Amino acid sequence: MQKKKGNRLIVLSGPTAVGKTDTSIELAQYLDTVILSADSRQFYSGMKIGTAAPSPKELKAAKHYFIGHLKIGDYYNVSRFEQDALAVLEQEFQKHDQVILTGGSGLYIDALCRGVDEFPDPDPELRADLKKQYQEKGIEWLQEEVQKADPEYFGQVDKKNPNRLLRALEVCLATGKPYSEQRIGNKRERSFDIIYIALNRPREELFERIHLRTDQMLKDGLVEEVNSLAHLRHENALNTVGYKEIFMYLDGEYGLELATEKIKTNTRRYAKRQLTWFRKNPSYHWLHPDQENELYELTKF
RNA sequence: GGUACCAUAGCUCAGUUGGUAGAGCAACGGACUGAAAAUCCGUGUGUCCCUGGUUCAAUUCCAGGUGGUACCA
Numbered sequence: 254m255q256k257k258k259g260n261r262l263i264v265l266s267g268p269t270a271v272g273k274t275d276t277s278i279e280l281a282q283y284l285d286t287v288i289l290s291a292d293s294r295q296f297y298s299g300m301k302i303g304t305a306a307p308s309p310k311e312l313k314a315a316k317h318y319f320i321g322h323l324k325i326g327d328y329y330n331v332s333r334f335e336q337d338a339l340a341v342l343e344q345e346f347q348k349h350d351q352v353i354l355t356g357g358s359g360l361y362i363d364a365l366c367r368g369v370d371e372f373p374d375p376d377p378e379l380r381a382d383l384k385k386q387y388q389e390k391g392i393e394w395l396q397e398e399v400q401k402a403d404p405e406y407f408g409q410v411d412k413k414n415p416n417r418l419l420r421a422l423e424v425c426l427a428t429g430k431p432y433s434e435q436r437i438g439n440k441r442e443r444s445f446d447i448i449y450i451a452l453n454r455p456r457e458e459l460f461e462r463i464h465l466r467t468d469q470m471l472k473d474g475l476v477e478e479v480n481s482l483a484h485l486r487h488e489n490a491l492n493t494v495g496y497k498e499i500f501m502y503l504d505g506e507y508g509l510e511l512a513t514e515k516i517k518t519n520t521r522r523y524a525k526r527q528l529t530w531f532r533k534n535p536s537y538h539w540l541h542p543d544q545e546n547e548l549y550e551l552t553k554f
Numbered sequence: 555g556g557u558a559c560c561a562u563a564g565c566u567c568a569g570u571u572g573g574u575a576g577a578g579c580a581a582c583g584g585a586c587u588g589a590a591a592a593u594c595c596g597u598g599u600g601u602c603c604c605u606g607g608u609u610c611a612a613u614u615c616c617a618g619g620u621g622g623u624a625c626c627a
Contacts, residue, residue: 269591294591304591330588360590369587380589411585414594420587436587494591518580523591529584 260346260445263552265355266291266362266531267452268524270462272542274307276452277355281315283549286349289338290319291356291365294493297325302470302478303495325482325490331364332372338365346445351554359530366449368441372424379427383419398422403431450551451537453528463520467495471513475499494519 263284265277281288290296294304298321306320318341323329338354345352354362387395395418400407402425410417421432428435454462479499485491486500495516502512531537540547 292591293589328588331590332588334588358590360587360592364587367587372588375588411594414586416589416593417586420589424588438587489589489592492589492592496591520591521581525582526584526586527591530586530590533585 260342260349261351261554262342262366262443262445262447263351263353264362264366264447264449265353265452266357266359266450266527266537268459268527268531269357269520270305270466270524271452271454271459272462273355273357273452274305274311276542276548277353278307278311278315279545280548280552281353284349284351284353284552286352287316287318287345288353288355289341289365290317291334291338291354291358291361292319293356293358293361294490295320295356296323296329297321297327297490298323299325299482300478300490300493300496302473302475303493303499305466305470323490325485326488328377330375331360332369332374334361335364335369342445351552357527359527363534366443366447368439368443370436370438372435373427375423376427380419380423383422383426387415387419392418395419395422399425402426403433405431406433406436409433447536448551449534449536449538450548451531451539452542453539454541459524460521463524464517467513467517467520470495470516471509476502476509479503494523 263280265273265280267273277288292304294300295306296319297304300306301321307317312320319334319338342352354365356362392413392415395415396407396412399410399418399421403421406421410421412418424432424435453459475495476499479496480503482491482496483500483503491497491500498507498512498515498519501507501515502509507515538551540551
């Protein structure tokens with residue numbers, strides 16, 4: 254008896270500016286399939302220039318999901334992405350053997366590929382309250398609270414990272430149970446296979462592309478884009494490289510040249526953090542974007 | 555052409571009363587479970603311009619060279 258052929262998700266990730274958009278579209282056309290984006294900032298409409306989102310022409314060249322599907326200010330998180338993406342996959346796998354997942358948000362990629370533990374959705378009021386208390390009482394207070402609420406997690410957590418501590422405390426208070434108890438990290442079984450591919454370039458080449466792309470964003474009207482979003486400035490989506498720095502420029506804190514340099518520096522650092530994340534997963538096949546034949550060979554199915 | 559000053563990390567510079575050197579920025583490594591382009595942790599990576607001289611020892615003092623800056627011609 255012949256085993257029924259399943260489906261496969263092609264993860265195509267890599268650091269920012271490496272060339273994921275071009276490569277994923279070429280691959281989608283070659284395989285006649287669709288693309289899911291795992292880019293936590295390209296989710297938002299209105300941030301086209303600063304997030305180097307695919308152009309209308311590119312969006313037409315291959316069907317994309319999760320590009321500009323949210324409004325700045327919409328609440329979203331990895332768990333929702335996991336659910337949304339699984340639903341899309343179920344639908345698309347009826348039509349295609351393989352589907353492409355591309356983007357640079359490692360946590361979101363992993364959420365779809367391995368799953369995340371179940372927690373109740375955060376309570377915005379509780380979160381705001383805890384954050385306020387942290388700002389008033391400092392990190393020591395946060396550390397003490399987490400130590401009381403969840404000594405086990407406190408033993409493992411990065412104690413100087415307020416976000417991590419706030420999250421743990423929030424879950425403890427909302428559920429009445431220690432965070433560590435609910436954070437099991439079980440891998441979810443998926444009904445499809447996964448192949449992990451990461452694009453990369455020599456550091457110098459990647460940085461050069463980051464610099465050129467940043468200059469191009471400015472020419473394309475990044476300042477105007479950011480300015481048009483000024484009323485949403487406090488939203489998390491705009492706590493993003495390229496937006497933060499231009500807000501500083503608009504405030505008169507930075508000259509335009511300095512703001513541009515800061516964007517380049519912060520983008521290089523972002524790329525580095527992404528590489529650290531992907532390197533940790535030994536399943537990745539690493540390719541240069543020019544290695545088209547190798548890519549097609551890998552995605553034979 | 556002359557005089558003065560300078561030459562130390564990728565960059566801007568500090569320093570060593572002679573015992574091979576350190577800040578900021580940049581860079582590099584890492585962490586990561588509902589904020590993740592976020593948030594946080596760690597690490598000096600060096601022919602102290604070159605060649606001689608003095609000295610137990612020279613990046614440091616002396617001479618010459620080279621390069622740079624300023625002023626005078």
